[in-house]
Amino acid sequence: MSQEALRLLPSVDEFLKRTSLQTLIARAGRDAVRDRLREVLQDFRQELLSQNGSALSDETSLANELEKRLQARFVERRQLRTQRVINATGVVLHTNLGRAPLSVEALAAIQEVASGYCNLEYDLTTGQRGQRGTGLEAMLRDLLNCEAVAVVNNCAAAVWLVLNALGEGGEVIISRGELVEIGGSFRIPDVIAKSGARMREVGTTNRTRLSDYENAINENTRVILRVHPSNYRIVGFTEKPTLNELTALAQKHELPFFEDLGSGSLIDLAPLGIRDEPTVGHSLAAGVPILAFSGDKLLGGPQCGLIVGEARYVKQVKSNPLMRALRVDKLVYAALEATVAAYANGTAAQVVPALAALHATAEQLRLRAETFVQTARAKLSEGFSFNLLAGASMVGGGSAPDVQLPTMLVQVTHAKFSANELEEHLRAQQPAIIARITDDQLAFDLRTVTAAEEVELLAGLQALGD
Ligand SMILES: *Cc1c(COP(=O)(O)O)cnc(C)c1O
Numbered sequence: 001m002s003q004e005a006l007r008l009l010p011s012v013d014e015f016l017k018r019t020s021l022q023t024l025i026a027r028a029g030r031d032a033v034r035d036r037l038r039e040v041l042q043d044f045r046q047e048l049l050s051q052n053g054s055a056l057s058d059e060t061s062l063a064n065e066l067e068k069r070l071q072a073r074f075v076e077r078r079q080l081r082t083q084r085v086i087n088a089t090g091v092v093l094h095t096n097l098g099r100a101p102l103s104v105e106a107l108a109a110i111q112e113v114a115s116g117y118c119n120l121e122y123d124l125t126t127g128q129r130g131q132r133g134t135g136l137e138a139m140l141r142d143l144l145n146c147e148a149v150a151v152v153n154n155c156a157a158a159v160w161l162v163l164n165a166l167g168e169g170g171e172v173i174i175s176r177g178e179l180v181e182i183g184g185s186f187r188i189p190d191v192i193a194k195s196g197a198r199m200r201e202v203g204t205t206n207r208t209r210l211s212d213y214e215n216a217i218n219e220n221t222r223v224i225l226r227v228h229p230s231n232y233r234i235v236g237f238t239e240k241p242t243l244n245e246l247t248a249l250a251q252k253h254e255l256p257f258f259e260d261l262g263s264g265s266l267i268d269l270a271p272l273g274i275r276d277e278p279t280v281g282h283s284l285a286a287g288v289p290i291l292a293f294s295g296d297k298l299l300g301g302p303q304c305g306l307i308v309g310e311a312r313y314v315k316q317v318k319s320n321p322l323m324r325a326l327r328v329d330k331l332v333y334a335a336l337e338a339t340v341a342a343y344a345n346g347t348a349a350q351v352v353p354a355l356a357a358l359h360a361t362a363e364q365l366r367l368r369a370e371t372f373v374q375t376a377r378a379k380l381s382e383g384f385s386f387n388l389l390a391g392a393s394m395v396g397g398g399s400a401p402d403v404q405l406p407t408m409l410v411q412v413t414h415a416k417f418s419a420n421e422l423e424e425h426l427r428a429q430q431p432a433i434i435a436r437i438t439d440d441q442l443a444f445d446l447r448t449v450t451a452a453e454e455v456e457l458l459a460g461l462q463a464l465g466d
Pocket of ligand 1: 154155156261262294304397
């Protein structure tokens, strides 16, 4: 009878004395465990009342069930916390998985500036108050040959801030082919509206001419905007003016020409087949006077948005009252400077993890996949089988949507478990393993997995048992 089972339920205080709960109490705190226990008890009571009788009729089995549910609540909570995961999807800049992993150098820089005090706004030469980001600015000036730099929270913030600083109260001219949504609800028309500028659309979805821009210029025009369509491509019967043409037009009318590059690579990735991602250097060389790009897309650094270009425009951006609300902290500067330093000394393709992953060749990935499968076959139970399959990795982060980087996938099947069951099991590991499911098969793409993580992949599979 359920009423009997209710009487057998322990009191909160009694239950918290259980030896098996003491580790949890030490880790999560007594109050938290007590609060969760009350919730679990309440649910359990409801359940017992709505059932006619319980399968659990003695005190011990009831208590054990209670503890199982209590521990499960804490596991659920734990899964919500920000934690390391293994990205076995092969999507290099996986936005849901935190985009770019940081380089060893960037991590060391964070550790160094954050474990004590640092010169964030202190000039070590004069002993006076200094400005944030002067070191980064000097590095980028040399690397990119630009006049000035501002760093904000992300590229979305950069676009909004530049449009607000330069365009508020006036018109921003943009081609209809560039009114895109980047993902995560970043829509260009909405951002323009929120910047306080009015959007002046020109041309058509597939074709916009220089004369369309020129005809739209009037006394209210404040900015000419170009947006890289990122995760979207218009192909076929298309036309748009070159950066040089738009630069010349803007100069003629003494207007700022602002380009949102999105990813904005610092190096040319065409040799990897990534041809559609504009480089920052290319835009600057074409004379674009102010542009914005992400720190954690192809650059491979921490989340931030970089604004670079002519001093007169960057100065206007920096003096905007909302610059303060969007600025980044010392951790971001430390990581960003270390990342940019790798570009300056020519080691970026090796030491910046996202770039290194993009540079991995099909041959290297095939060898890694073969070795992995050999080890897996030797170590894991008979239930598993492994298969190599040529496939493609994606750049991710809304960059180069049509680029497929050749890779070698490791397909994993199990005699007793479906692909979805395997996926769920791997996701429950610590660290969680995020795999791909293609054609109803679970697969690992080692492009985004480090050598150390391969060992964890094996352990994750092994934990499934026989
Ligand atoms: C990704 C992207 C953004 C937003 O960048 P975040 O750094 O994610 O804020 C803005 N514009 C373009 C063109 C993009 O590709």
